[in-house]
Each structure stands twice: as structure tokens, then as C-alpha cells.
Amino acid sequence: MDQKVEQPVEATLTTPATSADYIEKALARAYNSESLRVESFHSEAITQTGENFCSVIYRLKVSYRKSENAPLEHGNYIVKDLIPVMAELGSNEKLMFEEVLPVMAEILDKAPSTLGEKKLSADCLYVERFKNKELYLLEDLGALGYVTLNRYIGLSAEDARLCLQKVAQFHAASMVLLHEQPSLVSNLAPSHFSKGLEDAFTHVLIVKGTEFAADVVDGLPGMSSIASKMRAQLPEEYGKRIRAVVDPKNSAFQVICHGDLWVNNIMINQEENKAIIVDYQCCFVASPAIDLMLFFYTSLQLDVLLHQRENLLKYYYQCLCETLAACNYSGSMPSYEQLQDEMQRCLFYGYYATVCELPICCASKEASKDFTAHTFGNEEAIKAKRHQLFDNERVLQMLQATLGHFEEQGILETL
Template identity: 30%
Template sequence: MVEQGKVDSTKDFHPAPVWLDEAYLEPILRVQKKDPGLRITELEIKPATAKGDNYASVMTRVKVLYLNAGAKTPEVGYYIVKTTYENDPFASEIFSGYQVSTTEMLMYDKILPQLSALIEETRQPEQVFAKTLHVDYEHDAIIFEDLAITKHVLADRLAGLDLEHARLSLRKLAKMHAASAALNERQPGLLTKLDHGIFNRHTKGFAPFFENLVGVAADFAAETPELGENYARKLRALREKVMEYTTRVYDPQPEGFNTLVHGDFWVNNMMLVYGEKKEPLDLKLIDFQFCSWSPPAVDLHYFFNTSLQREVRFEQQDALIQYYHTVLVETLKDLKFGGYTPTLRDFVLQLEKGKFFAVTASLTCAAILTNGETTDADFHALMKEDERGRRFRKLLYNNKSLRENLKYLLPRFDRSGLLEVTD
């Protein structure tokens, strides 16, 4: 039976799907365990997504006690069930335009197993993704192993990653990128059809969030003595262009290196295992709703500007790019990739071409991903032009770390011409 008393129903967590029960899970476990006589004896369900942790989906943690056919002692399984905002028409309509469920189900069902197999072919094979138990196309749901049981945990999104964490993250990302390029070469067109990233040419559903937060950034600049009205004026003009300029970063570059990018590559989309001295030992990537065929600049600029400790972000970025490139090239070579493999210099120039995403990520994404005030932290507050939404977006800019970073970054973006409105 479901232990309803064990469900955390506080307002700070998203509720579990109503259809998630023994009748739903038992047939799935019977197939997975190859035991038609398997019977669930106890089911414990807990919401796993707190407000502010994830704005695009609902995560539910499930503990299952089950008896195999003929057994007297129950076994236990731990799983994560990932679903969409099915009971929220406002969120559902916007996310459906981005094909988030279709993309992620395809990733877990078809793509990630093939990428994992390719990585196993290399000289340094390792697991990069969580194992999938079941993909449910009817409920737009995915069930996969609960990494928390194997002592995988999230890093501190408010503190950011140090150099050791950053290198581990980029090693995994580089292998995903290399395997994706090789897979698409072996199966032409398989991955290039994925083109509904956070910025794309099909929908601008997230525009209210990005444009409104650039407006908040302009207000912040106007009231900050170190910045002032000159920066505020430029950001107000940029507000109308942020969607188009960032979408250009996502557009595949015919003359450059393209691959399947993660699309939401930041602290909360990686699970880590630590050693006795709190050193990171391993990491697995999660959350593949916004994958798209794009330049690697999408993942790298997003990661650098949302997930790193300040000194790593501003002092180690060149070294991290070089490290990522080394792993990328080595993995492509192992996979006998016959397409374009950029030199480090060419790769750096390609990243520079996509540098506008550093502006977008710093002004908007970093504001929500490093937000510690979660009272109104939901999708409605991000998107709606009402008093609650305006209050929440303004609150995001009370973040001291964000404000200090932008005092440092905005003059540098300006000197690089990234705040200019051109076409």
C-alpha cells in the first residue's frame, strides 16, 4: 500500500502524479525484473523537487518493496519518476512548444543508451548517464535509477563548483559531445532533428522571462553607482534583442563543430559521488529536456556563467576550455570520427562567436539558478507579468553574489561589444 503519511505535502514541494501507484508500477517492475509473478507489498512516495530546484519538470522519489514469485522475503527498489506539469495548463502549454517531454523521452529511450555504448568503445570508458528503467509515452514520464541510493548527491548550487568539480563535469560533457558527433556521423540525421532547445527557431515561449529579467538588470545598473545610466540604456535596448541574439548561438554553424548539447548544463543537472575526504569521485549527467544539435558554446557558456565559484569562473576559464577540448579530441579519435575536429585555436574562436550567451546566462539564468529565496520560486512567477511575478524577478536581483559578479562582468561585456545592438 501507499504510505500516504510519508508523502511530503508541504507547499515547498511539487506534488506527485495522482496515477503513480502500485497498479501502475507493478507491471513495469515485472517486465524489468523478468518476473510475471512479482508483487508490490509496499510503496512509499515522496516529492523530490523543491521549489527553485527545477522549473521544467516534477521529480518524485519512489521506494518499492516487492516480492518475487515464490519468495518470502521482500526486496527493495529505489527509483525517480520524472513527469511534466500535467496539472498546470499555463506551464504545460509553454513547455509543449519546446517538446521537452518528447525530447527527453527520446533521449532516455533511444539516444543515451547508444551514447553510453559508444563511450564504452573508448580507451577510458565510464558511465556518464543514469540507467533508464522505463519510458512512459502515455503519461510523458520517465523512470530511472535513484542515484541518491548509490550516494550520488547534488553539489551546492549557491556555492558553485571549484576547479576539481569543474574539470570532472567538463570531462563528462566532452565525452557526451564527442559520442554524439560520432553517433550522428554513423546515423546521419538522427540527432540533427533535435532543434527545440531553450532558444530555437520554432517558439519564443520563454521570451517573457528572458526579456523581463534583462529589464530588471537594466534597473539594477541604473541604481548601481559603479555602472549607471549608460549600462542601463544599453540593457534596455538589448532587452528586445536577447531572444534573437541568443538563438543565433544555438544555430548550428556549418563551418564549425556541432554536436548534441545538453542544453541545461549546470550544477543541479549533475549528480556526484564523494570520497571520504569530500573529494568528487564520479559524476552522472541528468535532465535532457532541452538537448539540441548546436555548437558546444551553448553548454560551455551556460556552465561557466551559472555554476562555477567566482575565482574559477574568472581565472580558470581558459584552462578549462583547453581541458574540455583535449578530452573532446581524444574521444573523437577513439571513436574514429571522420568529421571536422577543431584545433584548440579554432575551437576558442568558435566559442568567442557564441559569447553572447555568456551575457544572457549571466543576466538571466544565473539570477534564477543561484537564487536562495524560494517562496515564490515557480514557473508562474518567472513568466507572468503580474505583481507577484514582478516582485519575484526583482527579488532575484537582491542576490549579493549576482550583483557583485555583474559589476565585474558588465564593463567587460561592454568592452567586447556584446552589449551593442547591431541588427
């Protein structure tokens, strides 16, 4: 067998993701052909530091025959190999790919073609989970013309609209599913923040991240009082507020939130003017405003956030309602006022996204070079990394432009 494999630093010696046996087994099950044989494959690690913190990503090109005398076929695939610490924690991704997303796809497929491109995600051909290991074999969206956009500068209003159309489709299909098959969706684990700031990773991400950001804000002209309020909320008030935001019982209407909706997790086919969502590890049931807040405050260019936010929200709502109607949703149709109220209720999530997520999402190429999940577990390394993350013009501009608004809205108060 002709085999070329380039292993990344993060991959372990026991990783089967690029072995001939794994690929053959996965494809044989995916195509329901026990006699399938792989004749050649090429594997290339495409994991980017500063972007893929939870997994190692491989791109595969495979030639195979489904039986001994069958014609030679060729396929392009992605293998997502969760790093052991993340696989041990567990996620909702396996349930999403095996049970939830296929039903959501059926819901959308029944809708008229006027909805346009209905594909929500890459096709998942095979999932394998065992101790400290979780592997996914997916179709390669890159081979279908999809690319990720520039995370350093953020999205234009035009690209944001394309992304929001797909987000609205995803949310709408999930609302139909929640209404028609609530027992299926009930198997999704709640938000990682439903327990507040208890676990070690969240403490590093939020508590230490906000403390560092407050020190940076303290040095900005006229913002020392804001920095003091940021510190005063940690950790009790912060934990209480973020738990309230992600609690689905507090939402006027519920969707399946993607949970990690930023520019790298929405791929674009610009030639065909369509988008698709990737990475379903963090899905949970809650308010759609959670996804929108994270997307707006991590992924939009600052000028777009400040001057196009309302127009983009209206466009999202229009797409949501059109999709619900096309899918014959028989539940209560949410009003635009309810969506606005949810955006206001979940504004604290926008604050979290700006302070804790944005610096990571738009990390410079230099800051990304040695930035992995392991960085968060090393106190000195993450402290040094944060100096790089906050030495970023886009981050500083966002802090100066948004923290005053958060303060005016009472987001920084300790109740």
C-alpha cells in the same frame, strides 16, 4: 501493501506517479516480467522550490518479487513527473532516454577503460507519455553516492574539472553519433530559442528579466551606459542574436548540447571522483560552446570564472579529444582554435546566462521558498521575486565583473 506517500503541493490528484499500479506496471515492463508484484514501497517528494521548475520529483524505495516464488528484491528509484504545462509543450527527453543515450552509452562502452567512468546518465527503466503527462522511472543516483553541489556559492576549479570531464564525454559521444547515425539525431527538436523570443515564457524570462536587470545595473556605479545598451537590444536585436548562436549551421563543429547545463544538473560522487549528468529535456544539436557558456556563467565561483576559465576550457578540450580518439571517431577532429572561436561566437549566450539564468540558479533559500514554474506566469509575483533574486551579493558581483567585458566585446551593441 505497505504504502507511505507524501505528496507535494504541485502534485495533482490524478498523478499516478506514486500509485501501486503505476510502480508495478513500470517495473514489470522494465524487468520484462508480467508477473512482477510490488509488496511494499515508500514514496517521498523531494522536489525543491527554486530548483525544479518543470517537474515534481519523487524518491521511491520498493520491495518486489518478479514472480510468485521469486526472492524478494529491493530497489531505489526516482520518478520524474513533468508538470502539465511542460508536458504539453513537449521535450526531447523521451527520445534522449529511449533512443539517443543508449546508443551513446554503447559508443563509450567500446572505448578502453582508460577513459575512466563512462556512465553518462541515470538508467531509465520506463517512460510514459500521454495528454498533459510525462513520467520517467529512473534509477536513484543518490543511492549510488551521487549528490548535487552547492548552487549558492558555485563550483571550485577542482569540482568544475570533474564536471567538465563528463561534459566532454557526453559531447564526444554525441559527435560520434552525429557522424555515424545522423538520421537518429535529426529527430531532436531544435533549441527553444531557435524562434527567438516569440513565446510567452521566453518573453518573461528574457525580455522582462533583462529589463529588470538593466534597472538594477543602472543603479550600479558607472554602469548606466551599459544599462541603456541592455534595454536597446530588446526585443529585436536580442532575438536575432540568440537565434544566430543556437543555429547549428553557424557552428564550426556540432554536438548534442545538454541545453540546461548548470550545477544542479551535474551530480558528483566525491568519494569515487566521478560525475553524472541529469535532466535531458532541453537537448538539441548546436555548438558545444552553448553548454560551456551556460555552465561557466551560472555555476563557477566568480574567482574561478575570472582566473581559471582558460585552463578549464583547455581541460575540457583535452578530455573531448581523448574521448573522441578512444571512440575511434573518424570525422574531422576539432582544433582548439575552433573551440576558442566558438566560445567567442557564442559569448552572447554567456551574457544571457549571467543576466537571466544566474539569478535563478543561485537563488537564496529565502527566495526559493515559494519559487515555482507558476511564478513566471504571474506578473506581480515574478516582479516581486526578481527583487529577491537580484538582492544577492553573488549576482551583483557577477554583473559588475562581467558586463564590462561583454560591452568591450561588442555583445551589448545594437547592430
